[in-house]
């Protein structure tokens with residue numbers, strides 16, 4: 001695949017530094033080209049180190065945070081103060097420490113009882129910010145991947161993998177907490193850039209299948225992320241990349 005880049009790092013620290021440099025490069029290019037940087041964050045633990053770096057020097061002052069809009073690729077259906085909240089993780093490690101206007105932090109209100117309405121509200125919020133009635137094209141979507149190749153909250157064999165109309169939808173997944181909202185395949189196929197951060201031996205087999213195996217997104221949902229106009233950058237640590245035949 002021509003628009004795919006792979007790099008392998010010896011530690012989470014070096015991987016996160018490379019990720020920080022990449023985010024800054026994409027942010028600066030987006031701001032020069034169209035005056036804003038639209039950035040969808042992942043949940044999970046892997047991006048924590050990246051978030052901390054982006055909130056500190058020498059990285060933080062290289063981004064004009066006044067021109068950044070933050071969204072999420074998925075969210076757990078818990079209150080925003082919960083330890084399981086992806087919003088809270090990003091707030092605690094990065095967003096509360098950088099000069100971004102609060103109105104440009106667009107969290108999923110996944111704690112609402114009516115999850116269809118919360119999904120629709122997030123769709124409308126994305127469309128409002130992007131000024132489109134169609135599918136928003138993020139400058140950058142940050143994603144992780146689980147040991148069974150799920151990404152965002154798109155898990156193997158779930159109906160969400162076939163979704164082509166909705167941009168955000170509620171799902172029930174086999175990983176706690178099970179109730180989530182997630183961006184759907186059309187949004188994950190539309191960005192200018194995708195950055196995957198994947199670490200750990202437990203993901204090595206899934207990495208091998210997603211990168212070098214036959215196309216089977218029903219089994220390996222991360223394979224769905226192939227932007228029609230954009231590129232995908234995968235940053236692995238040595239353990240996650242250990243089963244790859246070609247490491248770049």
Ligand SMILES: O=C1O[C@H](COP(=O)(O)O)[C@@H](O)[C@H](O)[C@H]1O
Nearest residue numbers: 042043044045046144145146152
């Ligand atoms: O459930 C989730 O897991 C993935 C991977 O998380 P990690 O802790 O292994 O980095 C994450 O990307 C996704 O947003 C999250 O909801």
